[in-house]
Structures are given as structure tokens and as C-alpha cells.
Amino acid sequence: MIFAFIALETFGYYPIVLGIMLLLFIPTIVSLKVSTGFISSVVIMMHIYNEGNFTINLLLNELALMAIGFGTGLAVNMYMGDFQKELDHYIVQVEGLYRSIFSEIVKYLRNGDTSWDGKEIIEAVNLLNKAKSLAFKDVENHLTRKENQYYLYFDMREKQLEIIERVLPKITTLPVMVQQAELVADFMEELSNNVHSGNTAKKFRSKLEDVKLEFAQMPLPENHEKFLAMASLYQFIEEMDEYLVIKQSFKGIKRKKRLPSNSNRKDKDLEE
Template identity: 30%
Template sequence: MGFRVIKTTIATVLAILIAHLLHIANPLSAGLLAILGVDVTRKRSIRTVSSRFLASIVGLAMSSVLFYLFGFHIWVLAVFILVGFPLIARANLKEGIVTCSVVVFRVFGGEDISMTALGTQVVLLTIGLGCATVVNLIYMPNEEDKLTSIRRKVDGLFACIFTHIASQLRSPDYVWSGQELIEASREVGLGLSTAKRALDNQVISPNEAWTIYFYMRKQQLDRIESMLQLISQIYQRMPQGESTAVLFDQLSLDVKQEIYAGTTEQMLKELEMEFKAMELPASREEFEIRSAILQLCRELALYLDISKKSKYPTGRSERSRALRSTGRA
């Protein structure tokens, strides 16, 4: 928010100075239009400035006709609002309604619909919105460091979650609050919104690597929640549970590695072969627990499959290598 205020200040002062140097009547209006034009991302800025400019031109044309036919009366202005605003919104230009109102109200206040007066409003629009667009395009905050920090938090939280899962498999009486799962969900959501904002700032050659990474983590959180439901069914310590815990120990290490090495996946395949070679359960309780552990391994396989299909960024110096490699575990 602080940086946006600085950009707004620069755009406003620049627009007023330009309008003043060109001897445009009421140059402060250019500053007001610049304030309305400053936005949070480059792509959104281009889109909203275009909408504001087109909506203002449409509004000027409609209001000029109404003022010419019926005069400069308050009720005519009310008619313009009742008719013009819905039409502008239907034309997908609703973001420009406020800007349109500024220029139309100026024409109404001046009671002049000559080509000179209308041309002045167009020039003010061009200066104000143009300065806002230039300021937006010149510089936007770099989100790379923030995204890297969020990624590290998410990876660390995932590692903690897998460590807790391993402890629960070894000891069904182990108590875990699940706080890391809540924090991971919050950080992934923050990462997705930040990645979207960073993507909107890339007008040329946009890179979706960060968005893919955080979306991958979001999908994996769904798989982890399914795992926890299955673990709640494992109420007795079993040798198969201990073997599966080793997988999650390894996964807590793999999740922090720079590339997907497939270590946990290979161990999972070997464990599944061992399960197939084991004798059948001797009791109903053993059957239920082993069934839950087997289903847990299948959920783990789905989790790892998401990692294989996704890619992620590893930072400025390793961006190109990351895009050629598969994602983290």
C-alpha cells in the first residue's frame, strides 16, 4: 500500500505539471484522473485504464447529446446516470464509471459542449490516465524474494507434517494438534495470491512457475488431509505401520530438496511388494488396520504423482533449471 501511494503521488504530480505546461484549463483534473488510473499490477493497469478511457469517451458522447437536446439541468444529469451507467456496465466498462463521471460532471459544470471543451476533456483524460499507465509500467515491486520466503515456509511446514505422521504411525497414542496443517494452508493461499500478482506484472513472456508450484502444494494438501483421515483408523501399533513411517521420514527430507529425486517413490514401490508377500491378516482388527495402512500408501502415491507432474521455481539463479526439472516431493 505504501508503494502504491508513492506511485500515485508521482503520477498525480506528473500529470498536473504536463497539463500546466500545455496550458490546459484546470490542470488539477489531470491529477485526479491520474489518481484513478494507478493500479496494483501492470496487466490490471492496462486493462482498467483502457476501460476508463473508453467509458469516458462513451459518457462524453452520450451526455453531450442529452445536454444539447435538453440543456444543462440536474434532471438531465440524472437521466444520464440512469441510462448511461447501465449501458457502460453492460459494455464491460464498469471500471470506468467513476472516471466517466468526473469528465461528464466537468462538462456539466462548464455548461459547454463545444468541440474545444470536449477536446480539452479528452486531452485531460489522455494526460491523467497516460501518466498513471507510464508509472505503472515503469516499475512494480519484485515479488521474487517474498515468493521464495513463502516457498521455504511451506516446504518446512510440509516436512513437519510428515514427521508428525511418522510419529503417529509408530505410536497411535501420539497427539498432534495439526497446527502445521492450518499454517501450511494459509501460506499456500498467500503464495497463490502473491504468485498471481507477480504474474500480472509480467506483461512480456509471463512465467507461471510460481503459480504452478503453489497450486501443486494446494493439491497435495488435499491428499494430506485424506491421509490423516486414514491414520485416525490406525489405532494399534503394527509392523506395517513402522515400515510406512520410514517412508514419511524420508519424505520429510525429500520435500526440502531442490529437485524431485524419486527416493520416496522407489521406497514405496518396494514396500508395496513386501505387503503383497506378507501373510493375510489373522484377525478382523489386523485386517482393518492393515487395510488403512495400504490405503494410506495409495494416497501417498497420489501425492508423489502430483509432484512428478508439476514444476516449480528455485530462485533467480536457478529459474531456468527448475523449469526443466520436475517438482519437489
Template identity: 30%
Template sequence: MKFIGYRTIKTAIGAAIAMMIAKELGLKYSVAAGVIAILSTQSTRRQSVQIALQRLGAFFLALAISTILFLVFGYNPLVFGVFLLIFIPLAVRLKVAEGIVVNSVLVTHLLVENTVAVEWLFNELSLMLVGAGTALLLNLYMPSVEGQLKEDQSYIEETIKTILINMAQALRNQHVTIREEELFNGLESRLEAARKRAYRNSNNYLFSESNYYVEYMEMRVQQLHTLKRLRGHFRRFFMTYEQTIMMAEFTEKVAKELHEQNTALGLLQDLNSLRESYKVMNLPSTREEFENRAMLYQFMNDLEEFLAIKYEFKKNHTN
């Protein structure tokens, strides 16, 4: 585990640079620029831009309210309290709440200096621009996570493949692998981490949408829910019949053809053929066979949904 994260390093560098720039520009309270840089350093480019814009909008709101109050009622703590009573609800209502703390601090500079002269207003605006601007520039570079996402995809697909092969074997042998719980837990944990990574990757694109990995992970999450339902049927399978063997062979085929680029259309067609084959086969001759066939039919429906989820995903991402 890393002791110091990438974002921590950027925050430290950004704060130092912002304070140095503010000092070189001759701005009063130059340390405030460093504080603004710290608060403006975010995990993604898009988030950084959104927060910077919120803080800038909140700045002009705070400036207008504080200027009026200080000119009319003077410079004292009670007036500052009134300022907060007006500013905070308005900032929340206007959806610029991220700027409440920073701009409240900037207004205290006016309170301490007992002035709302133009040069002081410009000083506070400059502190905001230097601090937020420095953070934005540093956030333009974000380490790519696409390599990690590719590794996530590989792990997820191999694990789903293993789960389906194990299900095919269980249909033949009526015996569930002891690794079943481990496989499902590992898949669920990796999917959750990959999902967060995919959203972070998407939010690093400022002027274009890159939602492929997000939608891919969401598709696999849906398939995981279906796999859990498929697993649940094995609590009720208790005999092996010809139809069960046929379903086992088809489940194994699904596992072997499972990969990112497979549209699942061919597999859905094969499943429909299998369904038609069942219709012309002899009816169950015993109650036990009837119940087993009913469970098998539910298993087939859930497997169809598993494939349909992939088909819909690929249909929306055809080149």
C-alpha cells in the first residue's frame, strides 16, 4: 500500500505553488490561495472543473451580499453572522454550496480590513483565481486507469467463465464445487472496484463522454445478479435426465464463447433451438422428473436473460 497517494502529492505541490504565485503578485493573505488550492484538488478533471465553477459563482454571490451588509451596517461580527444567515441558504439553493467555506473565509478578510474598496475586492478575486486555477492546471494530468480496467475485464470474464463451467459440471454430476462461494465473492468484490474505477475514468474526460467501461461494468453487474439466480436453482436440482445433460452442454458452450466482443446473438438463437427441442421430447413420466424439468426450465430462462443482457449491451456499442 502506498504511504502517499498521487492526489496527496498534487495537493501539496498545488498549495505551495498557489501561495508562491499569490505572494509574487503582491496579494494580501496569500496563504488563502494555498488553502483554496487544497480544497480544489479533486479526484477527476470533471469534478475539479465543476467545483471550481461553483466556488467562482459563490464568490460573486458572497461579494454582493457582504458588500451591501458592510456598507449599510458596518464591519463587526454580528454583521458577518447575518451575512452567513443569508449567504449559506442562497448558496445551497443556487447549487454552489461547495463555495461556502472558501468564500466565507475570503469575506473575513474584508471584515478584518474594514473595507470593501475595489482593490480589496480584486485581491480576494485574485486569491480565488490563483488557488482554483493552480489546482485545475495540476488536475489536467490524471494517470490513466484504462490498463487497470482491461485487467478487471480479463478477471471478470475468466471468473464468469469458470462459474458457468462449474454450473455445467454440477448439472451433470449434481455436485456443486466447494469453490463456488469464493468465486462469487471474488467476482462481486472485483466488479465493485472496477465499477468505481470506470466512473472515475469517465469523469476524467472534460469535453467528451467515454462511458464504455461504465456501461460494460454495469452490464456485468446485471449478469452477476442473474448468475446468483442460476446458482439458486441448484438447491432444487436432484436428478440428472437427458434434458439436464443438454442444458449442461449448452451452459458449457456459453462459458467457452464468453468474451467482450461476443454479441451473444448466436447463443440466443441456439438457446431457442434448444427450447424447441425440449417441446418435442417426451413428457415427464414421474413427479420427480416433472419438478426437475420445471427447475431446468427456470434455469434456461435465467440463462436466456444472462445472454440478453450482453446482447443489449453489444447492440448499443456496435461500430
């Protein structure tokens, strides 16, 4: 209204004045970080332009329209539904898929089992996309929420999944099985049993360092194939360290609901 009053009352109610005013208005609201109010602001400007005369009655009318519009929006936001139950369900599903993926890696390292078709990877990608979309919607539906811990959680899991997709070829195409494979399998088995929304990554990074030390103490490879296998396994644990770094940067989610009974974890475990 200030822009409209100064521009139109000073230079006249002409289309060229309206256009120039909008060109100046856009960078102003962007710099003030209030660009979400652009549409409603333009509507008010057009009202004033169409009237051709800025009066007290017009000012009061526009203020009343703003109060009605924003007041209604605020009231709706206050009573907007909460998606926590659905988001918690997505967390359970995602963590279940991650446990399955790690379990398949353990099977391969211990038994050379190559029957896994990798469907959990595709399922995890689709699930994370749905979960992030719902978490973002939850933020948009609540005026007081600037960020959503669920959105940050699913974003973190998405970054971890990118690492898993990247390292799977290294671990599932070993030319031969070497002694170090059992070490990695033990670590991955323990990690698969501790996939949750809390933050225990520091503990597992410490365990990973122990694995690296044991690697260093083992005999050197006897042939080229064993060398390639050991190199792939070492690259794998380096990537898993990055996987844990991503998790360590996440503070964890404090949730009110328990996971299903087959998760064997209580609420306090989720709040670590």
C-alpha cells in the first residue's frame, strides 16, 4: 500500500507507472525475505490502481480484506492436522528396509549368497520421496514451524542411501572371499541391528576404527585377486564411515510413540 500510494499518487494512475512500481517492488520483498506475500500484495495494488484514487475508505477496506484473509489462514493453520503418525510409520518402514539391505550384505560376505535382487533399494527410494513430501507438507501447514525434524531425518536417510547405492557394487563383486570379509560382516550385522532414529553414530564410528586397525594387522594378500578383494572391502568401510558421519550430524528424533513390538527397542532408545 505504501508503494502504491507513493508511486500512483506521485506519478499518476497509469499502466506504465504500475509496471515500473511492480519491477521495483519485487526485488524489495525478495531482499526483505517476504516474497511469499507477493500475490496478496499485487492484488491490493491492483485494487488501488482500479479505484484511481487513494482514500481513507479504500485504505480501511484493504486493511479489512487483509485481516479477513490472513485471519482465516491463521485460524486454519492452528487447527491443521498433524501427520506425525504417518511420518512415524514411514520411519519404521525406511529403517526396516535399511536393516534388510545390511542383512543381505552380511549374507553375501559370509556365505557368498548372490540371490538378492536389490528390490529394497528401489522401495527405499520411493518411500523416502513420499516421506519427504509429507514432511514438507507438514511444515507448510503449520505457521510456527520453520523446519521439520522429520524432513531433516528423511533427507539424512536419502543421503545415506546414495552412499549405499554407490558402495554396493564394491561389496557384491568381490573376486574371492578373504579373511577381512568376516570382520566387515560382523560390523554390518551389528549396524543392521541398530538402525533407528536416535544418534549413536559416534559409537559405531569408533567400532569402525577398530575394524580398520584389525585390517592393518592382518597378513598382506597372497595374490592379485585377494588384493582386489581387500581393497574393495577397505573402500567399503571408508564409505560406511561417511554414512555414519551423515548420521552423526543429525540430532535424532524424540518420538512419543513406540515402534512395533518386533523392533525390540523402547522409546528411550530412540532418543539417544
